[in-house]
Amino acid sequence: MDAHPLRLKVQSVAAETPFIRSLVFGVDGGSVPEWQAGAHIRVSLPSGGDRPYSLMALPDLPEGTLALGVLREQQSTGGSQFMHALKVGDVVTATGPVNNFGLHEDRSPALLFAGGIGITPILSMAAKLKAQGIPYRVHYAGRTEGLLAFLPQLQTICAESLSVHYDSDDSRLDIAAALGDAPAGAHVYACGPAGMIDAVKAAALARGIPADRIHYELFKAEQPSSPDKPFEVELKSTGQVVTVAAGQSIIQALEAAGLDVLYDCQRGDCGICQCGVIEGVPDHRDVILSDDEKASNKVMQICVSRAKSERLVLDL
Numbered sequence: 001m002d003a004h005p006l007r008l009k010v011q012s013v014a015a016e017t018p019f020i021r022s023l024v025f026g027v028d029g030g031s032v033p034e035w036q037a038g039a040h041i042r043v044s045l046p047s048g049g050d051r052p053y054s055l056m057a058l059p060d061l062p063e064g065t066l067a068l069g070v071l072r073e074q075q076s077t078g079g080s081q082f083m084h085a086l087k088v089g090d091v092v093t094a095t096g097p098v099n100n101f102g103l104h105e106d107r108s109p110a111l112l113f114a115g116g117i118g119i120t121p122i123l124s125m126a127a128k129l130k131a132q133g134i135p136y137r138v139h140y141a142g143r144t145e146g147l148l149a150f151l152p153q154l155q156t157i158c159a160e161s162l163s164v165h166y167d168s169d170d171s172r173l174d175i176a177a178a179l180g181d182a183p184a185g186a187h188v189y190a191c192g193p194a195g196m197i198d199a200v201k202a203a204a205l206a207r208g209i210p211a212d213r214i215h216y217e218l219f220k221a222e223q224p225s226s227p228d229k230p231f232e233v234e235l236k237s238t239g240q241v242v243t244v245a246a247g248q249s250i251i252q253a254l255e256a257a258g259l260d261v262l263y264d265c266q267r268g269d270c271g272i273c274q275c276g277v278i279e280g281v282p283d284h285r286d287v288i289l290s291d292d293e294k295a296s297n298k299v300m301q302i303c304v305s306r307a308k309s310e311r312l313v314l315d316l
Contacts, residue, residue, distance in 0.1 A: 003264070004044045004093035006030070010086050011065055016149035019072045020117060021084055022058070024065050028091055032064050037124035038101035038217070041066070041094045042265070043083065051079035054120035054191075054217075055097060057127040059156045069149060071117040098270065100288055101191070101217040103128060108213075109135040109183040113175070113200050115192025116142060119150055121217055122191055127157050135183060141165040141173040141196070175203045191217040201291075211292055218287050231307040235259075235316045236278050250302040254316075261302070268304035275300065276315030281308040 008025035016022050027033075035055050042050040053068040061067055070083040086092070103110070103125055110129055114122040119140055129136040138158055142148040144166055154162055165173035179188070188209060190200040197216045204214045228246040233253065235242070244253040251273060254261050263273035268286030277300055284294040286301035293299060302314070 004042070004050065004095055006033070006041070006094045006096060008043075008066065008092050008094055010088050010090045010092075011062070012088060013086065016069065017147050019147070020069055020149040021072070022056075022067060022069050022150070023083065023086060024061065024067050025092075026065050032066060033096050035097035036099055037103050037128040038121045039097040039099035039124075040101075040121070041068075041097055043068075043079075043092050043094045045079055045082055047082075050095070051083075053083075055124060056120050056150070057124040058150070058153050059127075069117060069120040100271070101189075101215060103189075104187045104213075104215075107132070107134055109186040110137075111178065111182045111186050111188045112136060112138045113173075113178070113188070113190040113192070113196065114138065114140045115190075115196040116147075117149070118190075118192030118196075118217070119148070119154070120191075122189065123150055123154055123157065125189060126154065126161070130157060130161075137161050137163065137178075137182075139163045139165060139173055139178050141167070141192070144168040175199055176207075179203055179207050179209070185213075187213045187215065189215045194218055211290065228306060231309070232311040233307075234279075234311060234313045236313055237316060241311075244306070249304065250306070254302075259316075263303050266303045268301045271301065273301055273303045275302055278313040278315055280310075280312035282306070282312065283308045 007028035282300040283306040
């Protein structure tokens with residue numbers, strides 16, 4: 001099965017800020033797949049691997065096209081560099097849409113926080129909420145004026161439901177105040193830098209908002225808090241014990257031992273490699289499990305996560 005079944009041809013490219021470009025693609029030899037607000041696709045890179053980019057419901061987007069927003073990262077490992085070099089007529093391959101950041105299905109109000117390029121899924125959510133007639137407010141934060149991408153499009157979508165914040169002046173985002181103005185029962189969504197997401201989560205929990213109403217998206221896997229150490233994995237089904245070396249993932253160790261393992265992204269954000277933990281304490285490094293799921297130590301993503309204990313007994 002082709003991991004990147006979509007062939008996307010660049011229809012247009014625009015500089016939204018000095019660092020962010022929008023790219024509009026047509027599907028080469030096929031039709032645009034259905035997708036919901038919060039979904040992303042993974043674009044394959046010439047050097048191998050792929051990178052995730054959120055789909056955007058831009059106003060006046062031509063029918064039969066998909067739009068992405070891409071930040072040119074200073075510490076680029078090749079993904080943003082490649083995407084920023086694309087020209088009209090170029091073709092890339094990508095996965096179909098995946099959505100780990102979908103909107104709630106009830107008609108509760110929503111409070112949306114976006115920082116920097118994190119606006120891309122939030123913009124689509126705002127468009128969907130507006131179309132459904134569900135109350136919402138978007139808080140969009142950036143360092144200084146001129147660096148916020150897709151602001152005209154957001155203003156078209158949101159009108160009075162948009163609040164813009166700059167770190168450089170008095171409009172700086174006050175997360176606690178924004179949450180204080182939220183209607184009762186609101187769902188909270190955040191996408192952007194890890195620090196902003198952590199601040200939104202902490203403030204929302206402190207305000208008594210249930211954890212299952214706090215939603216966030218962070219594509220980058222968590223960095224290890226300490227140097228990797230070897231550990232053992234025991235398979236519950238057979239009792240086989242496999243040693244995972246310091247520079248090796250659990251999946252790599254299992255495959256080296258001749259075992260067939262189901263996985264896909266190897267970055268901790270698709271959930272395909274998730275397995276149960278019978279004994280031991282995982283060192284969670286994924287971006288898909290909730291805080292409660294991580295704290296339970298009952299499941300883990302074996303593509304990126306490791307062990308805090310000397311041995312893990314896995315439901316494999």
